[in-house]
Amino acid sequence: MPYRQTIRGFTYQFEDLRTLLAKASPRRSGDLLAGIAARSYEERVAAQLALADLPLRTFLTELLIPYECDEVTRLIVDTHDVDAFKPVRSLTVGEFRDYLLSEKTTTAGLCQLAPGLTPEMVAAVSKLMRVQDLVTVAAKCEIITKFRNTIGLKGRLSTRLQPNHPADDYKGVAASIVDGLLYGSGDAVIGINPATDHVATVGSLLEMIDSIRQRFDIPTQSCVLSHVTTTLQLIEQKAPVDLVFQSIGGTEALNKSFGINLALLKEAHEAGLSLKRGTIGHNLMYFETGQGAALSANAHHGLDQQTCEARAYAVARAFNPLLVNTVVGFIGPEYLYDGKQIIRAGLEDVFCGKLLGLPMGIDICYTNHAEADQDDMDTLLTLMGVAGANFIMGVPGGDDVMLHYQSTSFHDALYLRDVLGLRPAPEFESWIASLMDSGQLTMENFGRLLH
Structure with a gap:
């Protein structure tokens, strides 16, 4: 499904979730080489704003690579822990960012949440984060x-x-x-x-x-x-x-x-x-x-x-x-x-x-x-x-x-x-x-x- 975001009276359209994620990514040469990067800073911001309003559970239904074509996709879907996902199931990607940065979200809580998260969810939220946000949340996690x-x-x-x-x-x-x-x-x-x-x-x-x-x-x-x-x-x-x-x-x-x-x-x-x-x-x-x-x-x-x-x-x-x-x-x-x-x-x-x-x-x-x-x-x-x-x-x-x-x-x-x-x-x-x-x-x- 297409996603849209209007900035200064101009509406940007992103044809699918794969495109939205690519356009929301911070600039890097590999995405430019692939021809999928945002064409301007404004387009990147528009994609990030649209991504922030996207419900997290969208990633469970709109698969980036079809289930029948890719065994990594099948692994992600088949091993998803529904119960572990419950604390954040109702959140958008932007709200998930706030949840991760909240002082109420603890190391133990993140450990329990991990099996309920998919790679696409964490990739998406990372695209909305500053350097200090990435550091803050990573520092909370303890993986032994x-x-x-x-x-x-x-x-x-x-x-x-x-x-x-x-x-x-x-x-x-x-x-x-x-x-x-x-x-x-x-x-x-x-x-x-x-x-x-x-x-x-x-x-x-x-x-x-x-x-x-x-x-x-x-x-x-x-x-x-x-x-x-x-x-x-x-x-x-x-x-x-x-x-x-x-x-x-x-x-x-x-x-x-x-x-x-x-x-x-x-x-x-x-x-x-x-x-x-x-x-x-x-x-x-x-x-x-x-x-x-x-x-x-x-x-x-x-x-x-x-x-x-x-x-x-x-x-x-x-x-x-x-x-x-x-x-x-x-x-x-x-x-x-x-x-x-x-x-x-x-x-x-x-x-x-x-x-x-x-x-x-x-x-x-x-x-x-x-x-x-x-x-x-x-x-x-x-x-x-x-x-x-x-x-x-x-x-x-x-x-x-x-x-x-x-x-x-x-x-x-x-x-x-x-x-x-x-x-x-x-x-x-x-x-x-x-x-x-x-x-x-x-x-x-x-x-x-x-x-």
């Missing part, structure tokens, strides 16, 4: 997950230690791991992006990380970010697989381009659980997402990139993950042109994911051909600390020499923990304290790993 330690507690900030190497050189990887551990990084996961996705290479990297973890009794988890089919082969071989990783998207067509579907993810989840490697919990899936992926694969169905991104969180939510992170600026300026667009997208993603009940982290990053720099990333880093992101990346020097992009360093995490009074996961913090008390936290002790 467990495997060998506890991630997501308020007042805590975890990090993924990312020791990538362009040749998967074991000494190079080990040196980065040692460096990160000495800076208190790695409580979310020690996670390697392999340069090659060969079963033997991935298996050897897993063995190496696990030997380090066991030797020093580190309360964390490991992951080599291979394709899920590679991980399944390694699980069959009884390799030390802690977390099962996969990049995911918000449409069936995008996931197909990744070589996955929901059935394959379910198989991988069950296989990971069968190893029983978690000691205090069983959250073991690790998902990565990013705005623009659906458009780059021509799999967006005319949806704006932020709404597509939010739909990916429905896929993640179905598998009770330990970690989900948006790799916000990784694809490039074709989708997020500059620092301002990257900052806004990162805040939207963490807001939407946490509101849906996900343990959201973020790779605060940019490519070298984007109109962004480290000052922009410092701004987003600080906002993420205030917004309560579960984890960020820890990359040696903030420069990933294998993936060729700029991210956050071990020092960046120390800065954020220092200025905001944040601490690592409690089990990891206790481990560091015990090593310091015993005098074992030295380069000499860890350096033996390199020989």
